[in-house]
């Protein structure tokens with residue numbers, strides 16, 4: 001059977017803190033979820049500067065700030081907003097966070113994931 005895009009229910013928005021990122025494990029991948037306005041976004045679990053974990057990173061106004069050196073990313077498109085060293089155009093283009101496709105339905109966050117079936121996708125928040 002081949003993989004298809006499947007919408008996986010991740011959590012209720014009300015389960016998420018307003019001001020920090022939480023881990024979500026999708027099968028064996030660690031990503032983070034963070035609130036942004038009335039919704040939330042899912043991005044890769046590690047900072048692109050030096051791969052520090054983004055779990056518990058501060059979140060404010062749709063920006064996530066890495067706890068180690070303060071690099072900052074826009075949760076909506078992953079773009080670099082500030083960087084641990086002087087920000088150059090090259091860094092802006094190469095160091096964006098990967099953003100995963102999500103949707104909010106009835107107060108719950110769903111993630112688009114490639115899998116054979118929904119039963120093959122394990123979701124765990126931590």
Ligand code: FES
Pocket residue numbers: 047048049050051052066067068069070071084
């Ligand atoms: S590892 Fe994130 S800013 Fe350095």
